Amino acid sequence: xxxxxxxxxxxxxxxxxxxxxxxxxxxxxxxxxxxxxxxxxxxxxxxxxxxxxxxxxxxxxxxxxxxxxxxxxxxxxxxxxxxxxxxxxxxxxxxxxxxxxxxxxxxxxxxxxxxxxxxxxxxxxxxxxxxxxxxxxxxxxxxxxxxxxxxxxxxxxxxxxxxxxxxxxxxxxxxxxxxxxxxxxxxxxxxxxxxxxxxxxxxxxxxxxxxxxxxxxxxxxxxxxxxxxxxxxxxxxxxxxxxxxxxxxxxxxxxxxxxxxxxxxxxxxxxxxxxxxxxxxxxxxxxxxxxxxxxxxxxxxxxxxxxxxxxxxxxxxxxxx
Amino acid sequence: xxxxxxxxxxxxxxxxxxxxxxxxxxxxxxxxxxxxxxxxxxxxxxxxxxxxxxxxxxxxxxxxxxxxxxxxxxxxxxxxxxxxxxxxxxxxxxxxxxxxxxxxxxxxxxxxxxxxxxxxxxxxxxxxxxxxxxxxxxxxxxxxxxxxxxxxxxxxxxxxxxxxxxxxxxxxxxxxxxxxxxxxxxxxxxxxxxxxxxxxxxxxxxxxxxxxxxxxxxxxxxxxxxxxxxxxxxxxxxxxxxxxxxxxxxxxxxxxxxxxxxxxxxxxxxxxxxxxxxxxxxxxxxxxxxxxxxxxxxxxxxxxxxxxxxxxxxxxxxxxxxxxxxxxxxxxxxx
Amino acid sequence: xxxxxxxxxxxxxxxxxxxxxxxxxxxxxxxxxxxxxxxxxxxxxxxxxxxxxxxxxxxxxxxxxxxxxxxxxxxxxxxxxxxxxxxxxxxxxxxxxxxxxxxxxxxxxxxxxxxxxxxxxxxxxxxxxxxxxxxxxxxxxxxxxxxxxxxxxxxxxxxxxxxxxxxxxxxxxxxxxxxxxxxxxxxxxxxxxxxxxxxxxxxxxxxxxxxxxxxxxxxxxxxxxxxxxxxxxxxxxxxxxxxxxxxxxxxxxxxxxx
Numbered sequence: 051x052x053x054x055x056x057x058x059x060x061x062x063x064x065x066x067x068x069x070x071x072x073x074x075x076x077x078x079x080x081x082x083x084x085x086x087x088x089x090x091x092x093x094x095x096x097x098x099x100x101x102x103x104x105x106x107x108x109x110x111x112x113x114x115x116x117x118x119x120x121x122x123x124x125x126x127x128x129x130x131x132x133x134x135x136x137x138x139x140x141x142x143x144x145x146x147x148x149x150x151x152x153x154x155x156x157x158x159x160x161x162x163x164x165x166x167x168x169x170x171x172x173x174x175x176x177x178x179x180x181x182x183x184x185x186x187x188x189x190x191x192x193x194x195x196x197x198x199x200x201x202x203x204x205x206x207x208x209x210x211x212x213x214x215x216x217x218x219x220x221x222x223x224x225x226x227x228x229x230x231x232x233x234x235x236x237x238x239x240x241x242x243x244x245x246x247x248x249x250x251x252x253x254x255x256x257x258x259x260x261x262x263x264x265x266x267x268x269x270x271x272x273x274x275x276x277x278x279x280x281x282x283x284x285x286x287x288x289x290x291x292x293x294x295x296x297x298x299x300x301x302x303x304x305x306x307x308x309x310x311x312x313x314x315x316x317x318x319x320x321x322x323x324x325x326x327x328x329x330x331x332x333x334x335x336x337x338x339x340x341x342x343x344x345x346x347x348x349x350x351x352x353x354x355x356x357x358x359x360x361x362x363x364x365x366x367x368x369x370x371x
Numbered sequence: 372x373x374x375x376x377x378x379x380x381x382x383x384x385x386x387x388x389x390x391x392x393x394x395x396x397x398x399x400x401x402x403x404x405x406x407x408x409x410x411x412x413x414x415x416x417x418x419x420x421x422x423x424x425x426x427x428x429x430x431x432x433x434x435x436x437x438x439x440x441x442x443x444x445x446x447x448x449x450x451x452x453x454x455x456x457x458x459x460x461x462x463x464x465x466x467x468x469x470x471x472x473x474x475x476x477x478x479x480x481x482x483x484x485x486x487x488x489x490x491x492x493x494x495x496x497x498x499x500x501x502x503x504x505x506x507x508x509x510x511x512x513x514x515x516x517x518x519x520x521x522x523x524x525x526x527x528x529x530x531x532x533x534x535x536x537x538x539x540x541x542x543x544x545x546x547x548x549x550x551x552x553x554x555x556x557x558x559x560x561x562x563x564x565x566x567x568x569x570x571x572x573x574x575x576x577x578x579x580x581x582x583x584x585x586x587x588x589x590x591x592x593x594x595x596x597x598x599x600x601x602x603x604x605x606x607x608x609x610x611x612x613x614x615x616x617x618x619x620x621x622x623x624x625x626x627x628x629x630x631x632x633x634x635x636x637x638x639x640x641x642x643x644x645x646x647x648x649x650x651x652x653x654x655x656x657x658x659x660x661x662x663x664x665x666x667x668x669x670x671x672x673x674x675x676x677x678x679x680x681x682x683x684x685x686x687x688x689x690x691x692x693x694x695x696x697x698x699x700x701x702x703x704x705x706x
Numbered sequence: 707x708x709x710x711x712x713x714x715x716x717x718x719x720x721x722x723x724x725x726x727x728x729x730x731x732x733x734x735x736x737x738x739x740x741x742x743x744x745x746x747x748x749x750x751x752x753x754x755x756x757x758x759x760x761x762x763x764x765x766x767x768x769x770x771x772x773x774x775x776x777x778x779x780x781x782x783x784x785x786x787x788x789x790x791x792x793x794x795x796x797x798x799x800x801x802x803x804x805x806x807x808x809x810x811x812x813x814x815x816x817x818x819x820x821x822x823x824x825x826x827x828x829x830x831x832x833x834x835x836x837x838x839x840x841x842x843x844x845x846x847x848x849x850x851x852x853x854x855x856x857x858x859x860x861x862x863x864x865x866x867x868x869x870x871x872x873x874x875x876x877x878x879x880x881x882x883x884x885x886x887x888x889x890x891x892x893x894x895x896x897x898x899x900x901x902x903x904x905x906x907x908x909x910x911x912x913x914x915x916x917x918x919x920x921x922x923x924x925x926x927x928x929x930x931x932x933x934x935x936x937x938x939x940x941x942x943x944x945x946x947x948x949x950x951x952x953x954x955x956x957x958x959x960x961x962x963x964x
Contacts, residue, residue, distance in 0.1 A: 093597065095597070095600075096598055096600070098599075099602070100494055100598070100599070102486060103487075103489050103490040103493070103494045104490060104494065105486075106482075106483050106486030106487045106490060107486075107487050107490040107491070107503065109483060110484075110487045110507065110510070110573070111506065113510070113566045113569075114506060114507075114509065114510045116521070116526075117510075117517065117518070117521045118509075118513075120524075120525045121517060172415045172419070173415075175411050175414075175415035176412070176415040176416045176418075176419055178412045179412035179413055179415060179416040182412070183409050183412055183413065185764060188413075188416070188417075189416075191420055192417070192419055194695065195419050195420045195422075195423040196419055197691050197694075198687075198688055198691055199419060199422070199423055200620065200623070200691075201619075201620070201623035201627075201688065201690060201691040202423075202684065203623070203624075203626065203627020203628070203629065203657060203684075203687060204627065204629055205627060205629040205656075205657040205660050205661060205680065205683070206426070206627065206680050206684045206687075207426075209430065209660065209677055209680040210425070210426045210429055210430060212667065212673075213429040213430060213432075213433045213673075214425070216667075217433060217670065218429070234422065234426075237419065237422075241419070254799060255804075256762070257762065257795075257797065258797065258802075258803070258864070258867075259803075259814070259818065260759060260762055260790055261757065261759060261795035262790065262791070262814065262815030262818070262819075262867065262868065262871050263787050263788065263789075263790040263791025263819065263871055264814075264815065264818040264819065265787050266405050266409070267404040267405045267407070267408035267409065270408065271408065273803060273814075273818075276805050277803070277804060291512055294514065295513075295514020295515060295516060295517070296515075296630075297514075297515070297630035298629035298630055298661055301629075301630070301633075301664050302660075302664045302667075323514065323630070326517075326520060327516065327630070330523075330634060333523060333524055342520055346516070346517045346520055349514055349517065350514070350517060353512050353513075354509075354512065357512065
């Protein structure tokens with residue numbers, strides 16, 4: 051809070067300066083004292099605002115520290131057990147201790163990887179259309195639908211895939227079906243973040259490329275996308291991180307299995323969120339709760355790891371040579 | 372446009388001095404490249420439109436038969452019995468819970484989120500801006516299922532006495548009337564949702580506040596404005612459309628949040644009396660659907676849940692449309 | 707070989723707004739032609755029509771004829787990409803590609819057009835940087851980012867980048883307006899050398915600069931705000947600055963307006 055008082059000092063100096071009364075009549079004194087009040091009120095308001103902002107930040111930090119603290123405190127032990135990173139949950143009941151999470155870790159990574167494979171190209175190309183090509187009605191319509199899609203709740207995306215994939219086409223639930231729902235959730239994230247990054251690329255660079263006789267597509271691919279590369283990578287990773295923790299589509303479309311399962315297209319599929327969900331009904335049991343916290347911590351670590359990797363890639367992508 | 376794709380003028384003429392003319396082997400495919408790449412971009416964009424349209428169509432097509440067989444009023448009934456010979460289902464309870472919990476979330480998270488964003492961009496000493504922003508982003512990176520877990524095991528016991536306190540002091544007011552439910556009340560869910568969407572509000576607001584032109588800020592300061600006045604006259608007006616879109620995104624997220632709510636809700640027994648209390652239980656659209664995913668056995672039953680999902684879709688659609696209109700209008704003012 | 711530009715009755719529009727009206731002029735090869743005139747008179751707009759750069763701005767279009775020797779730049783069979791490869795451009799603010807090294811910046815135009823041969827590129831990069839009087843300053847740090855150079859060096863880098871694709875004509879849109887006097891001088895010296903190889907058109911706000919570097923000078927003016935800009939006269943630079951035909955030119959030169 052020391053800066054708060056430091057910054058107040060100039061204001062305090064201003065106020066007495068303004069109230070300095072020249073020798074002379076009452077009218078001058080009145081006019082100046084009238085001025086001083088609003089000044090003091092302004093200074094007070096300024097300080098109040100500063101205090102409120104600091105308090106808001108402190109308040110926002112409470113749940114963060116609380117959540118992360120709880121997850122680490124209650125889940126860390128699980129991550130240090132021998133089987134956590136190697137085994138699965140086969141034949142482990144709610145009241146049994148431990149078991150492994152490798153099946154769920156692999157499943158989650160496989161699923162989001164597959165999701166990104168579909169969603170990233172569509173998302174980036176759509177953003178390129180909106181920024182580099184789109185004019186008029188079609189661009190407006192696309193932009194509007196991206197907004198809608200970004201507001202589509204994960205459960206609705208899951209229902210849609212269910213309605214198409216299971217009800218209409220008659221396929222059974224699978225990891226693939228869940229990945230399709232995740233694609234729907236990921237596309238708008240990628241479009242919006244890529245769009246922002248493309249808009250940040252100065253027009254001067256496009257002009258410079260055009261003036262060199264570079265065709266538009268090459269300008270977009272090799273100048274614009276390359277300049278925006280680091281930002282796009284960050285956006286992609288945030289998108290992956292977002293869908294990595296999504297549970298609703300898994301709940302509807304990809305029933306959990308305690309076993310190893312690599313096949314996205316047939317049968318149940320293990321994922322970390324569903325592993326947490328598995329023990330939901332028995333959270334009062336210490337064994338189940340600990341497993342849930344362990345899976346939660348693992349999930350958070352995966353998300354963070356992705357972020358770190360993204361930043362490193364972005365860093366090296368930005369500074370070429 | 373031109374049909375000439377093969378030969379460029381630069382190829383025909385020798386370069387200045389002793390240089391060889393340009394060997395532009397892709398210049399010839401330049402126009403094809405443009406057509407392919409531009410075409411791919413356009414197709415992707417159209418695909419997004421098609422997807423959203425399909426979502427609406429499929430949901431409607433599968434909801435309608437179930438709604439036709441519905442013997443209760445879909446919008447005003449609180450019964451949910453979609454199976455059986457005489458299906459009867461209505462969404463009133465879900466609508467009330469969803470909207471009320473989300474409203475509580477917005478009331479709490481928008482002011483705090485904007486204040487945090489202002490803190491991060493205007494007030495925080497420069498050494499702590501990056502790490503502090505990173506911490507808020509971290510909060511956004513926490514998967515919602517973790518919020519659910521934390522709310523269920525860690526936060527609910529702490530919230531309980533707060534709720535009893537309010538019930539004691541303000542229980543005469545219908546919104547705070549005691550209902551005997553102390554776990555996943557609407558109010559509790561609203562608070563958890565507020566925490567969940569706070570980083571969304573903050574992150575996006577921070578971005579736009581950061582982009583406030585220095586000239587605007589210095590202009591205000593040069594006129595003798597205090598820091599707060601500068602923020603009010605330069606930063607907030609500039610950032611308003613961004614704050615609104617951030618809030619709407621957050622609202623959409625709160626309305627549709629599934630797994631955290633599913634972890635927390637107290638489902639109400641059939642035939643429970645209506646209550647205005649925020650301390651009542653009740654399922655949201657999302658939690659109801661998620662909790663019954665295993666019940667999608669016959670088309671009519673599934674159709675009932677899809678109908679509920681459709682209402683949720685429309686709800687978020689309306690929110691987004693409002694946001695869009697507001698942003699467009701603000702843009703017209705600020706530009 | 708540097709080429710001659712012939713413009714006949716050119717009108718430039720942005721949407722429904724007529725920005726420039728009725729310009730006819732000839733730009734001689736291997737010479738420097740300067741465009742001067744008050745702000746908003748359309749000189750930069752007109753400059754951009756000489757390599758069809760106005761087309762990247764939505765709604766930009768022209769009526770009239772621009773001939774590069776015997777090629778009609780606006781013929782329906784003419785590819786704007788080809789036009790820009792033949793008529794290069796340097797912009798107001800230096801705009802090196804921020805993700806690229808000095809070497810890559812100079813090589814960008816060639817690489818993006820498919821030249822991959824390392825030896826060819828090395829040769830052209832060196833020659834272009836020498837041509838832009840930048841070689842001795844950067845030859846030891848070709849792999850460093852171009853954005854790390856000073857403003858004047860960046861602008862010369864952009865000139866090197868432009869001449870690396872071996873254009874016939876070099877358009878310069880107020881190339882010194884963002885530079886300090888010493889860097890400006892370096893660019894002006896460079897322009898003097900470049901005219902041995904290229905046809906150069908330079909837009910400038912600085913009349914002394916026009917007088918220093920150009921062989922011929924065109925004066926643009928507009929009647930009032932919102933009216934299209936037009937060419938008042940074009941003549942030998944010495945004549946424009948000493949004994950112009952039009953009263954408006956004399957008023958502008960002598961600082962009575964603008």
